Amino acid sequence: MKFDVTPIAFVDSCYKEKFATPRQPGIVSEAKGIIALIPPFNDPESVFGLEDCSHIWLQFIFHQCIDKGWKARVRPPRLGGNKKMGVFATRATHRPNAIGMSVVKLDRIETHTNEVLLHVSGLDLIDGTPVIDIKPYVPYSDAIEHAHYPFAQQAPQPMPVYFSIKAETALKTNAHLKKLIDQVLSQDPRPAFHKIDETRVYGAKLEDKNVTWIYKLVNNTCVIEVKNVEPA
Structure with missing residues (x-):
C-alpha cells in the first residue's frame, strides 16, 4: 500500500x-x-x-x-x-x-x-x-505532564558564547541577529565527535549573514567565540 x-x-x-x-x-x-x-x-x-x-x-x-x-x-x-x-x-x-x-x-x-x-x-x-x-x-x-524519555529528559546546558570586537561591531545595529546567533551557537552545533581545536573555524549562514566561530578553553570551560559576521 x-x-x-x-x-x-x-x-x-x-x-x-x-x-x-x-x-x-x-x-x-x-x-x-x-x-x-x-x-x-x-x-x-x-x-x-x-x-x-x-x-x-x-x-x-x-x-x-x-x-x-x-x-x-x-x-x-x-x-x-x-x-x-x-x-x-x-x-x-x-x-x-x-x-x-x-x-x-x-x-x-x-x-x-x-x-x-x-x-x-x-x-x-x-x-x-x-x-x-x-x-x-x-x-x-x-502536553503530557509525566512524560518520560530517559535519554534526553532535560534540555542541554547552553554553552557560553562571546563575540569578538569585529563581530560586536558588525552586530551593533542588529540586536535580533546577535540574540539569534547567541541562542543557536549556545546549543553547540558541532558534530559530537569533534574535540576542542582552537585552530578550527566553523561557519554557518543565518538569515543573510555568514557567521564564523571557534571553540576554546577558558578556565577549563569550553566557550564559543564568534569571530566574524558578514554579508553572505
Whole structure:
C-alpha cells in the first residue's frame, strides 16, 4: 500500500543550511520564519480560526535526506554520537518515510488574495522545507505532564558564547541577529565527535549573514567565540 503526499506549504527560514540548525524546536526562540501556503491550499478560509492558537504543529519532509536512505540503528547526537539506538526510538532525520514534526509559536497570520503566510518562531527547519500538514497545538492533550524519555529528559546546558570586537561591531545595529546567533551557537552545533581545536573555524549562514566561530578553553570551560559576521 502506498500513499502520495503533496506539500501544502514551504518554509522561509532563517536557517539557510543544515549545519547549526537546532535539533529540536522551541530551543531558539529568536528563530523566525514564514510558512507560505501554496495553491490550492493558499485560501484564507483554510486557516480561519487558527489565529486564536498560540502554537501549531508542522508535519514536514526531511527533503535533504530522502535520497540517503535509512538504517535501523542510528547514532543520536545527544548521546555523543557513539551509542546506537533504533531509529524509531530517536528523532533522527534519516527515516523510512523522511517525515518530521515540530511545534512552533504562531506569531501572526498574514492573508491576502491567494496568499496565506504564517509567521512563526522557535523554528528548527531549514529554508525550503516542504510542509505536508498544519495542526493546532492543543495543550490539554499534547502536553503530557509525566512524560518520560530517559535519554534526553532535560534540555542541554547552553554553552557560553562571546563575540569578538569585529563581530560586536558588525552586530551593533542588529540586536535580533546577535540574540539569534547567541541562542543557536549556545546549543553547540558541532558534530559530537569533534574535540576542542582552537585552530578550527566553523561557519554557518543565518538569515543573510555568514557567521564564523571557534571553540576554546577558558578556565577549563569550553566557550564559543564568534569571530566574524558578514554579508553572505
